[in-house]
Structure formats: C-alpha cells, structure tokens
Amino acid sequence: MMKKISTLALAGLICWPGLAAADTDRVAEIERQMTEMQRAFQAQMEAMQAEIADLKSQQEEVSQEVAASSEAVSSRLASSAWTENINFGGEVVFRGYYLRNTWTFDDDFKADDRDAFRLKGSLWANYQATEDVNIKIQLTNQSWGEGAGVGDNNDNKVFLDNAYINVKNLLGLPLEATLGRQNVIYGSGFVILDGQSQYGSTSIYFDGVKLRWHLNEQMTLDGLYLKDRENTPGHTNRDDITLSGLYFINKECFFTGMRQELYVLNREDETLGKDIWMYGARLSDRFDNGIDYSLEGAIQKGDARWDELNNRTIDQDAYGLKLDAGYTFKNAAWKPRLYTNYTYLSGNKLDTDKNEQWDVFYGGWPQWGDLLAWRYLNVPPNNLSQVYSTFADYSNVVGEAIYSNIQIITLGASASLTPKLSANLSYSDLRFNHTNPGVSKDFGDYYQATFRYQYTRNLSFSLYSALLDPGDAFVNDDNAAEVFWEAAYRF
Structure with missing residues (x-):
C-alpha cells in the first residue's frame, strides 16, 4: 500500500x-x-x-x-488368517457289548460277564501357529453304561487325552521336538503302542518329550523321555515309571528297499526297582507281487526288580520275537489276503535265579484282541499264577496286560467283499512256554472275526466277535466270548 x-x-x-x-x-x-x-x-x-x-x-x-x-x-485379515490355520475334528464311537468269562473261564463266576453300552467321544483342535510350530489339544470321555464306574476309563469325566507343542527346525537344525501329552507308536506296536494300557485302550498317551533328528529324507533318529506314571504328591515314594531311549528308522534301505528300524529302550519302575534295557530291530517290506512281511525281535537285559527277601537284584534276561507275513491276490476282485503270524515271548524256567520272563514294555492292549488282553490283565482275581507262579511278580501296574511266557501261531484271511464291506477272520493256537509242575502247556484256541461297513467317508459300522476256548492248562475251562457292534463317526 x-x-x-x-x-x-x-x-x-x-x-x-x-x-x-x-x-x-x-x-x-x-x-x-x-x-x-x-x-x-x-x-x-x-x-x-x-x-x-x-x-x-x-x-x-x-x-x-x-x-x-x-x-x-x-x-479382519489377521482374524481370517488365524481361523484358516486352525482345524477341528473328533469322533463318536458307540458300541454294544456281550462279554462272558473274560477273566476266569468260569460260567459260575458272574463278575466278569457284561452286557453294556460303551460310549467314547473325542474332540480335538490343531493350530498351525507358524510354518514350524503346531499345537494340538484333544479331550476325551468314555463311559460304560449310564453313570457307572469311576475313573478316566468308565465314568462321565472328560480328560485331557492329548496336549502337545510340535516345533520343527529347532535351533535352525533339522530337529523336530514334540513336547507334552502325546501318542507314541512304532512299527506294529510290538513294544510301544499302548502307553495307558491300565485304561483298557481308552487312551494311549505318554507325557514327555520326543526329539526327532531328520538325518536325511529317508532316515530319522528319535530320542524319547516319557512318563507312564509320575511321583506321588510330596515325593514320599519313589514310584515313577519312565520310558526313555533311541529309535532309528530308515524308510527304505538303499540296497534292499526294506524298511529298517533299530531301537535301544529303557523302562524304569522305581517301585519295583526295575531298570530294563531292550535292544531290538524290525525289518519290513511290501512287494509289487503281493507279498508283505515284517520281522521284529528284541532282547532284554538289566534289573528285573529288587528282591527284598534275599537283599539282591534279580537280573533280566528275556527275549521276544514277532513274525508277520502275507500275500494279497491283487488281480482278484475281492483283493483277498492270506496271512500268518508267529509270536514268541520268553518265560521263566523253574531252575533259574534270574528273570527270563518277557517285559511287555508298552506293547500291551491292542495287539491280539480284548479276550487275550483281559486274560493277562493284572487285576485280581484274574491271574495266571495257577499256570505259572511268576505271572505278576514283575509288574505293579494294576490293569496292565502283562504278556509273557507264550507262543502264538495265527492263520488268517481278509478280503474286501464289496467296495464298502470288508471282513477279517483268524485262528490262533496259544501255548505256554513254561508252566508249574504237572500243568499242561496248552493255553487254548482263539477265534476272531471282524466285519466293517464304510457307510460314508466319515461313518462306519462294525461287528466283532471272538471266542477263546481254554486248553488243558486251566482247571476252569468254560469258553470266554466277546461280541460287539460299533457305530463310529469321525470328522
């Protein structure tokens, strides 16, 4: 301006x-x-x-x-990613049972007879937190009848069946860790499958740590430290039962093509003073011509238990063998398979000062069906002491199927009768290796039959029946029988 x-x-x-x-x-x-x-x-x-x-x-x-x-x-994207990384599933299994003489082979003893429904339900969630971190939780309940019984096996209590964290590439190495409550299964379950056999096959978990070293694409080495039983509160008693060791797997041998498994395992029972080492191997293969086989054997060394009467340790010196072979007619419409099995579990001789009786480790319940498992069940009045006096001397786990001192020869056949219906029939000859003076080694004849109908991908129906005809080794020789039907939905 x-x-x-x-x-x-x-x-x-x-x-x-x-x-x-x-x-x-x-x-x-x-x-x-x-x-x-x-x-x-x-x-x-x-x-x-x-x-x-x-x-x-x-x-x-x-x-x-x-x-x-x-x-x-x-x-919203983060929420969507979280939900995309979590999966849910479960199962409902409903069975109707008819059971007779499962413990005593005595028609006049009614405590081992049962007509009941068995209901099992499980729910699980699996969360893939990152590419290398996975978390799983599973809850399970099983009941026999309506509100009957006590314990995790047979009442309405829901228990933690699985809960673990799985971590891959630990420390930047080809090392995988599974930490927590987990199922551990190797091979056909000869030595490790049923971690909780005292619960009648309701659960098979261990609590502990499994480390897996991926040596290459074909070979893995597992390190195990697992608990079957923890100390009582206050540690007033040393009563842990622990499984530890190494398990090596070669999925396919470079020269032969067979699967190779080698293991060194230890079972320690502090209550008994048991400290047994088992050294074993398993070889298996399946050929294009229809032949399949598996051969597994192990020896057991160490301390069987502490003998308080004589103030000494009883040495363990036992062995076991399991052979399986089969042939599948691949060109036949029903895909029939014929198979055979031979199992040998050592037992005590009368004149020995050591224990030559096979220790079941954790190859208990599932292998040979319920009737044989119940006959070996460590629950009075059921026992085999009338046949061989050392039956339960080396197990303090109530409800454990303590297989030992037996030979099993099995012949069987299976087939797919239709695309949805399958059948499996088998006969087994059972014999004891060593018995009390004057007692026969004839355990008996064992018949099993299974029919399974896969109604849909998730829903199946089954019918199972078994008969154990006791041999001359038993004073009471009434037949033991088991029949159950099953409806199972898994999702």
Missing part, C-alpha cells in the same frame, strides 16, 4: 502544473478508496486462511478414517 502511495506522489511532482488546480477533496477520496481496498483485501485473505484451515481439518478427518479402515481391514 505504501508503495502505491509513493508512486502517486512521484507522479504528482512530475505533473505538478496540471495537478495544482485540482481540488484537495480529490486526494481525500483517493485515500478513502485505497483504505477500503486494503480492508477488502484483508477480509479476502482472512477468508482464504479460514478455508485453508477447514481443508486441513477435513484432510485430517479423512486420514483418520483411512487409518481406521486400514486397521479394521488388517484386523
């Missing part, structure tokens, strides 16, 4: 003669107009500043809305 006034004054001096006659009011009018122009310009500037401030405020609001929307989208 001052610059404009100075310009006018200069012009006046240059044109002084013409301006001298002008009226002095003209100057005042010009100054008034200039003042109004300055006020208008100032008002316009203020309006523009207000508009700019309003635009900035709107921009901030938009930025906040964009940030909120971005956060919401990110949250």
